[in-house]
Amino acid sequence: MRVRARIDGSRAGAASFLLLAFGALLAVGAKSVPPRVPGQREVALHVLNRLGFGPGPGDLDRVLEIGVARYVDEQLHPGEIDDAAVERRLADLGTLRMTTADLIETFEKPIREARLLRREALRGQPMEPGEADDYRQMIPPSRRPRRIIEELSAARVLRAVYSRRQLNEVLVDFWMNHFNVSAAKGLDRVFLTSFERDVVRPRIWGKFEDLLMATAKSPAMLFYLDNAHSVAEEANRRPVVRNRMFLFGARPNAPTGINENYARELMELHTLGVDGGYAQKDVTELARALTGWSIDRPGEGADFVFRAAMHDVGTKTVLGHAFPAGGGLGEGEMLIRILAHHPSTAHHVAYELAQRLVADDPPKALVERAARTFRASDGDLRETVRTIVESPEFFDPAYFHSKVKSPFEYVVSAVRAVKGETDARALVREIAQMGEPLYLCQPPTGYGNTGTAWINSGALVERMNFALALTAGNVPGTASDVEALIQPAEARDPERSVEALARVLTGGELSCNTESTIAARIGSAAGGPGARAKAPLRLIAGLVLGSPDFQKE
Amino acid sequence: MFDRRIFLKSSGLALIAGGFLPNVFARMAEAGTAAGRSVLVAIFQRGAVDGLNVVVPYGEKIYYDARPTISVARPGTGEDAALDLDGFFGLHPSMAPLLPFYRDGSAAFVHAVGSPDSTRSHFDAQDFMESGTPGVRSTPDGFLARSLATGKPGSPLRAVALTPSLPRILSGAAGAISTTSLQSFRIRAGGATGAAAQSLEAMYAATAGALGGTTKESFDAVRILQSADPAKIAPQNGAQYPNGPFGGALKQIAQLIKANVGLEVAFSDVGGWDTHVGEGSSRGQLGNLLRNYAESIAAFATDLGSRMADVTLVTMSEFGRTVRENGNRGTDHGHANIMLLLGGGVRGGKVYGRWPGLDASHLYENRDLAVTTDFRDVFAEVLAKRQGVRKLSSIFPGYDLEEKKRLNLIA
Numbered sequence: 001m002r003v004r005a006r007i008d009g010s011r012a013g014a015a016s017f018l019l020l021a022f023g024a025l026l027a028v029g030a031k032s033v034p035p036r037v038p039g040q041r042e043v044a045l046h047v048l049n050r051l052g053f054g055p056g057p058g059d060l061d062r063v064l065e066i067g068v069a070r071y072v073d074e075q076l077h078p079g080e081i082d083d084a085a086v087e088r089r090l091a092d093l094g095t096l097r098m099t100t101a102d103l104i105e106t107f108e109k110p111i112r113e114a115r116l117l118r119r120e121a122l123r124g125q126p127m128e129p130g131e132a133d134d135y136r137q138m139i140p141p142s143r144r145p146r147r148i149i150e151e152l153s154a155a156r157v158l159r160a161v162y163s164r165r166q167l168n169e170v171l172v173d174f175w176m177n178h179f180n181v182s183a184a185k186g187l188d189r190v191f192l193t194s195f196e197r198d199v200v201r202p203r204i205w206g207k208f209e210d211l212l213m214a215t216a217k218s219p220a221m222l223f224y225l226d227n228a229h230s231v232a233e234e235a236n237r238r239p240v241v242r243n244r245m246f247l248f249g250a251r252p253n254a255p256t257g258i259n260e261n262y263a264r265e266l267m268e269l270h271t272l273g274v275d276g277g278y279a280q281k282d283v284t285e286l287a288r289a290l291t292g293w294s295i296d297r298p299g300e301g302a303d304f305v306f307r308a309a310m311h312d313v314g315t316k317t318v319l320g321h322a323f324p325a326g327g328g329l330g331e332g333e334m335l336i337r338i339l340a341h342h343p344s345t346a347h348h349v350a351y352e353l354a355q356r357l358v359a360d361d362p363p364k365a366l367v368e369r370a371a372r373t374f375r376a377s378d379g380d381l382r383e384t385v386r387t388i389v390e391s392p393e394f395f396d397p398a399y400f401h402s403k404v405k406s407p408f409e410y411v412v413s414a415v416r417a418v419k420g421e422t423d424a425r426a427l428v429r430e431i432a433q434m435g436e437p438l439y440l441c442q443p444p445t446g447y448g449n450t451g452t453a454w455i456n457s458g459a460l461v462e463r464m465n466f467a468l469a470l471t472a473g474n475v476p477g478t479a480s481d482v483e484a485l486i487q488p489a490e491a492r493d494p495e496r497s498v499e500a501l502a503r504v505l506t507g508g509e510l511s512c513n514t515e516s517t518i519a520a521r522i523g524s525a526a527g528g529p530g531a532r533a534k535a536p537l538r539l540i541a542g543l544v545l546g547s548p549d550f551q552k553e
Numbered sequence: 554m555f556d557r558r559i560f561l562k563s564s565g566l567a568l569i570a571g572g573f574l575p576n577v578f579a580r581m582a583e584a585g586t587a588a589g590r591s592v593l594v595a596i597f598q599r600g601a602v603d604g605l606n607v608v609v610p611y612g613e614k615i616y617y618d619a620r621p622t623i624s625v626a627r628p629g630t631g632e633d634a635a636l637d638l639d640g641f642f643g644l645h646p647s648m649a650p651l652l653p654f655y656r657d658g659s660a661a662f663v664h665a666v667g668s669p670d671s672t673r674s675h676f677d678a679q680d681f682m683e684s685g686t687p688g689v690r691s692t693p694d695g696f697l698a699r700s701l702a703t704g705k706p707g708s709p710l711r712a713v714a715l716t717p718s719l720p721r722i723l724s725g726a727a728g729a730i731s732t733t734s735l736q737s738f739r740i741r742a743g744g745a746t747g748a749a750a751q752s753l754e755a756m757y758a759a760t761a762g763a764l765g766g767t768t769k770e771s772f773d774a775v776r777i778l779q780s781a782d783p784a785k786i787a788p789q790n791g792a793q794y795p796n797g798p799f800g801g802a803l804k805q806i807a808q809l810i811k812a813n814v815g816l817e818v819a820f821s822d823v824g825g826w827d828t829h830v831g832e833g834s835s836r837g838q839l840g841n842l843l844r845n846y847a848e849s850i851a852a853f854a855t856d857l858g859s860r861m862a863d864v865t866l867v868t869m870s871e872f873g874r875t876v877r878e879n880g881n882r883g884t885d886h887g888h889a890n891i892m893l894l895l896g897g898g899v900r901g902g903k904v905y906g907r908w909p910g911l912d913a914s915h916l917y918e919n920r921d922l923a924v925t926t927d928f929r930d931v932f933a934e935v936l937a938k939r940q941g942v943r944k945l946s947s948i949f950p951g952y953d954l955e956e957k958k959r960l961n962l963i964a
Contacts, residue, residue, distance in 0.1 A: 118830055118881075185676040226674075261690065268691060404764060435719055442680050442721055444690050455763045457709060457771040458719065458730040461738065464753050468742045513759045521752045522745075539745050543752050548760040548768070 038397040043068050045507040046400045049553035050357055051075050051389060052166025054413030055507050057485060069390075076386055078165035078205070086162045093151040095193060100219065101301030103190045107145040108299075114138045145190065149183045150425065152193055153438040157424040157431070160412040171204050171385070172196070173408065174356050177446030179215045179270060181224040183439040187298060188224050192439055195220035208349060208379035209340035212270060216336055217304040219295045221262070225444060228294045230259035230287060232312035258312070263287035265444045267339065273351075276344030282319055288312040289323065290332045346374040350384060352449055357388050359399045360450040366393040401552050404451030407434035409553065410463055414470055414545045415478065417505045419485065422478035430475070434462045451552070460551075467546035471538045482541045491537060495519055498540055505544045514547045591863045591897060591939045592810055594803075594819045594853075595697060595722065597683070598846075598870035600826035601675060603884050604891035605876065605922065606839055607648060608662050608904060612641035615911040619877040623834045623884070633835035638662075642904045646835050647843035650851035651893075658901040659854070659861065661962055665889040665906045666926040667872055671918070673886035675827070678871035683722035685929060685949050692950075694725025697818050699948045700936050701726045708815020709774035715802035715821040723820055728770050733798070735805050736784045739775045750775075777815075783808035792856035793848075799823040800849040807856045810864060817940070823849075826870065830881040854895060862897035865939045865963075867932070873922050876911055888921035892931055898939055898963045905960045930958045938963040 038046075044063040048055040051072065063071045074081060090096060095103060117138075141147070160169045176196060183189040199218045203211040215221045222228040231237075263286040267278050292311030296302035306329040316323045316331070321338060323331045339345060350370035354362035366388065373387040374380070388394060405413060411431050415422055431438060435454065441447050469475050471482055482501070483491055490500035498519045502510040522540055544550060610616050611627045625645055628637035635643025636652055642664065644652060654660035670687035672678050681687040685696025701712055702725075712729040714720050719731040732738045742749035750772075757768035786808045794800035802821035809816045825842050832839050854861055873890035889909075895901070909915045909923040917923040929949045936942040945954050 115830065182676065185674065265690065274691070432718060437718065442676070443684075443692070445693065448693075452763055455767045456719065456726075456730075457728050457767055457774055458732060458738070460764075460768050460771045461740065461775065465741050468740070468749060472743070514756045517752055517755045517759075521748055521755070536745065539742065539749060542742065543749060543756075546749075546753055547756050548764055551764060 036397050038395075038400065040064060040068070041508070042397070042400065043395060044071075046395070047071060048166075048507070049401075049413075050170075050394075050403075052170060053160050053409055054416055054553060056416040057419050057504060060507050072389055075165070075167035076382060076389070078168035081164050083163055083165055086159055086164070089158050089162055090155050093155050095148045095151045096155055096197065098193065099301065100190055100194045103148060103193060104299065104301045107143060107148060108187075108190060110139045110143050111145070148193060149189055149439050150428065152183075152196065153428040153431075154424040156438055157408075157412060157427050158422075160408070161415050161420070161422065161424070167385075167389075168204070170356075172201060174353070174449070175200050175204050175211070177441070177449075178352065179211075179221065180441050180444050180446030181220045181439075182442055184442065185224055188220055190301070191218070191220035191223060194218075205382045206380070207340075208345070208374070208381055209337055211381070212340045213333070213336050215270070216266070216290075216332075217293070219298060219303065222293060222295050222304070223298065225262035225265055226259045227262035227287075227290055228298070230262070230291050230293075231257060231310045232288065232291045232314075233257060236288070236312040236314040238308060238311070238313055258284070258287050258291065260284060260287040263290055266290075266336075269444055269446075271339040271348065272342055272344040273348035276342070276348060278319060281317075285316040285318045286335060288314065289316050289318060289327070289335050292329070293332055340379055341375075343371075343375065346371040346379070349379075350374055350388075353385060354388050356449040357385075358391075358394055359402060360452060363393045366391050401549075403553050404454055404551055405553050406447065406451070406454055407431045407436040407459065407463075408438065410434070410551065411466065413553070414467060414550070415480075417545065417550075418471060418480035418482060418541065420470070420478050420480040422475075424477070426476040426478060430462070430466050434459045434466070463551065464546040467544075467550070468539070468542035471542040471545065473538070482537050485541075486537075494522075497537055498522070501537065501541050502544050505541060506550060510544065510547065510549050514544075514549050518543050518547075591865060592816050592819065593697075593935065593940055594806055594821075594864060594866040594896075596850075596866065596868040597679070597720070597722070597820070597822040598826050598868060599675070599679060599822050599824040600870075601678075601872050601874060601886060602826040602870045602890065603828055603832060603839060603874040604664070604870070604889070605873065605884075606832070606834070607645050607843065608638070608664055608891045609635045609643045609645065610641065610664075610908070610911065611635050611643045613911050615876070619911070620834075621878065622882050623832050623837075623878045625835050635835075639904055641908075645840065645843055647840040648847045650844075650847040651895075654851070654854055654895055655902055659897075659899060660893065660895040661899050661901040661903050661905060663892045663894070663905045663926055663931055663960065663962070665909050665922055665924060666892050666928055666931060667889040667924040668928055669924055671888075673872065673888075675871055675886075680721060682869060682871055682928060683720065685932075686951065689951070695720065695722035696932070696948050697722045697820070698724060698726035698729065700940065700942055701729075701818060703942050703944050703947065704817070704940075707817060708777070709770040710777055710809065710814040711817040713806075713809060713816060713819050715805055715819070720820055720822065723818070728767070728774075730774060733802075735778055735808065738778055781812035781814055783812040783814070786811050788852065788856045790855050790858045792852040794852040794856075795845050795848040797845055797849070799845065800852065803849050803853040804856070807853055810857060810860060828874070829879065829883040829885060832878070832883040850893075850895065861895075865894065865896040865898060865935055867935060868893040869928060875920055876916065876922060877920065888917040889924040890922075892928065894931075894935070894962060900962050900964050903962075905962050926960060927952070927958070929954070931960065931962070934959045934961070934963050 041060065041064065044060055045055060047068055048059055048063060163169050179200065181188055181192060181195055183192050195218050199214045203214055260283055264283045267276065267283065268274050272278055292307045294305055294307045294310065296305035308328060311328060313326050315325045318335055319338065351362060351367045354367050354370060358366065370384050370387045374384045377383040408431050411427050415427065428438060436447055470478065471480065473479060485504045486497065486500040490496045498515060502515050518540055522536060522543065606625055609625045617624050626634040628635050628643045633646060636646060636649060637643050638655065651660055668678060668681055668687040670681050683695050684692040686692040709728055712723055712726050714723050714729065714731040715733060716731050717733055719729055723729040740746055740750040740753060754772045757765055788794065788804065794804045806819040806821065809819065823846060828839050831837065857864060869892055870890050873887040874884035875887045879885050907925040909925050913919060915923060929952050933945050933949065933954050936948065937945060
């Protein structure tokens with residue numbers, strides 16, 4: 001029997017699809033132990049965990065009501081989901097809607113002006129002992145550049161918590177890491193807002209080539225991986241006025257020559273993968289083909305520009321494709337198209353998506369199938385994701401609850417579970433504290449897709465403390481009403497309150513050990529013989545969210 | 554060298570542990586007595602400190618020509634003058650607290666040291682230095698993490714960063730902890746803290762795999778910190794740490810060392826060195842930063858006293874600064890820099906490294922001090938001789954670690 005990964009006409013065929021998927025699973029997995037057939041509730045929970053940031057109160061019931069297949073299909077078409085409520089929550093984050101030019105005008109100019117004033121003040125005067133030069137102190141906090149990243153991070157968390165387009169937010173996180181840009185690198189702090197809003201978000205459901213090309217021409221990436229100032233060796237440049245070539249940091253002795261950084265990461269991380277079949281020579285020649293891809297007036301927020309004067313006009317051969325001398329912008333564009341459609345890229349992208357959505361060590365057959373979809377659909381990202389999330393492997397209970405949440409996923413899922421009301425600012429700091437400062441991943445690899453990467457001693461203590469603080473109401477700007485999550489009768493009875501909170505916070509999948517531990521140590525202690533003490537609901541909720549069960553999805 | 558077993562026996566920790574000595578204490582004791590192991594304290598000066606104004610090549614006329622307003626005067630020319638080190642190099646006067654350690658042979662400098670990569674981006678250069686792989690961006694872990702991985706598992710507190718989040722240099726180390734306050738590294742739940750901690754520990758104890766195992770490490774670390782209570786250990790020998798986060802971090806590292814909790818690698822960083830504008834010479838911006846920096850390190854060494862025999866402190870900074878001062882009485886991003894080594898086994902009282910000179914023909918890209926010693930050779934020697942690391946090739950992959958390139962700065 002062969003499973004067709006795609007349901008024709010999608011919504012109508014939803015029910016039969018699931019049967020088909022499980023049937024295939026039985027056929028495929030018939031080794032010794034017959035696979036367990038999970039209950040509908042378990043399947044719904046898995047879908048909410050992997051295609052989103054875990055269930056909020058009521059989400060499970062809704063998925064069960066419309067059916068898993070229909071929910072999955074809805075999530076694959078986020079444009080059709082009304083999300084006005086989350087947009088209203090973002091209204092106060094003004095920088096989200098500013099152009100790069102406006103951001104520079106508002107947040108970079110004050111620094112430049114302060115710096116100039118400082119220079120004036122210094123001219124002709126000896127430094128006094130103890131005279132600090134911190135010109136940044138002259139700028140009010142609301143106009144310091146860090147506000148841009150604070151708002152961007154708050155928006156990411158708010159969307160993850162409140163958006164109904166949950167899979168969209170999961171994939172934004174995925175692609176922002178795939179095409180990682182760190183705000184710690186100079187002007188990238190002003191380029192990132194537009195990078196996410198105008199480059200990545202509009203293209204994650206389209207063709208990979210379009211997404212790749214847009215990132216390649218984005219000021220954020222051009223700056224982050226240094227292509228903006230990669231210059232052909234002198235012998236390979238067009239004879240033009242050389243004076244106007246360096247627009248970056250226009251210092252005397254500004255760096256000259258080829259910068260291979262972007263070309264290397266373009267192949268290693270963005271497309272082919274490290275074992276994707278390229279050599280150092282391909283990196284160098286690709287870098288030469290991309291010389292001149294730069295940023296027009298970066299200090300004013302202008303966009304991509306091709307600087308013919310910086311471009312290498314020599315002959316090049318990349319991955320066996322030869323380019324004659326005298327080429328220009330076109331050869332870089334052609335190479336990006338070649339990379340986007342390379343079989344290694346299909347495999348690399350399919351592998352990473354399956355790793356994110358299914359398992360740290362994704363099943364080979366699934367990766368193969370998703371890679372085939374990628375190739376057959378001209379790199380269509382919706383179809384590739386669909387192949388994965390409608391596959392029998394995705395619904396294999398062996399993978400349920402098997403991935404450790406990233407700090408971002410953990411914090412967001414906890415706030416969703418308690419139906420928290422938050423401005424997200426403190427949550428951003430918590431996520432950073434657990435090791436995943438948003439928009440600040442230093443290496444171009446971005447944060448990884450495997451759960452195990454996040455397990456370390458310090459971070460786990462942070463997670464437990466966050467859970468306890470969240471439910472105790474000690475996370476600034478974040479409120480939750482734990483008591484309101486369960487029935488008054490349940491809240492009154494310590495034993496029942498543990499069970500009820502476990503069910504409502506986790507979707508009911510708490511292990512026996514976790515539940516009995518909490519009941520034994522907290523629940524029954526509070527409700528000992530003769531005691532009519534109220535169960536410490538907030539503490540119990542904190543322990544549920546801090547439990548090993550809730551670390552996983 | 555001081556015998557660490559004596560410390561373990563006599564420390565309050567062993568007494569508190571008393572009858573229920575869990576395995577972790579045995580592992581700590583083991584780690585503490587492993588041959589060749591000492592504590593490596595790595596300090597990152599983020600922002601690129603101007604090494605030419607810290608260890609001043611006062612013997613070079615070009616230095617004074619290139620820095621008309623920010624040079625440090627030759628030794629013996631007044632109270633603001635450099636402090637002579639060896640007849641050619643002099644120490645910035647704000648570094649005076651470290652001079653006694655140089656003179657008694659426990660502190661050394663390396664000059665013209667750095668990363669061979671040409672980047673002048675703070676971001677990239679820090680990344681390359683911490684990953685230990687200049688030019689290779691996709692290295693997933695830090696070189697101190699890889700170094701720890703070559704040894705035995707050790708104590709849950711074997712690697713501690715006194716930083717808000719785990720630094721790149723330690724990322725990948727399974728048990729590394731980062732915290733800015735040892736006292737706050739514990740479960741916090743107000744009045745319910747005890748019950749909450751017990752419940753969480755019981756839940757995770759029954760959890761299989763890395764999650765359960767690592768959490769056990771966390772709780773062991775918390776417990777060790779609670780019983781050892783390093784925060785209560787007062788500075789000794791009259792050491793006075795200056796105010797500020799850097800002094801606070803070093804004070805806590807000293808407490809961890811004295812508490813005998815099995816620390817092998819400690820890390821901290823200190824920023825503010827990016828002196829593009831108004832750097833100052835003997836006094837001013839850089840001088841103020843250096844004073845706090847030197848006082849902090851001197852307090853650390855004084856505090857630990859004879860215990861410094863077990864400790865090697867090494868500082869690094871992503872790159873140096875331009876030889877020439879710029880139009881704003883500051884310096885821009887350059888290339889080679891200095892490192893400071895202090896502690897047991899350091900063959901101190903010397904400025905190591907081949908001095909490339911400051912004349913134009915010897916500058917890197919016509920403007921910067923050239924790198925004549927790769928920072929990896931310095932760390933390779935420290936890790937091999939002080940930390941007992943054998944497989945250095947896995948720590949600095951792709952780098953040819955020839956012993957002859959070593960400076961022999963560790964006895």
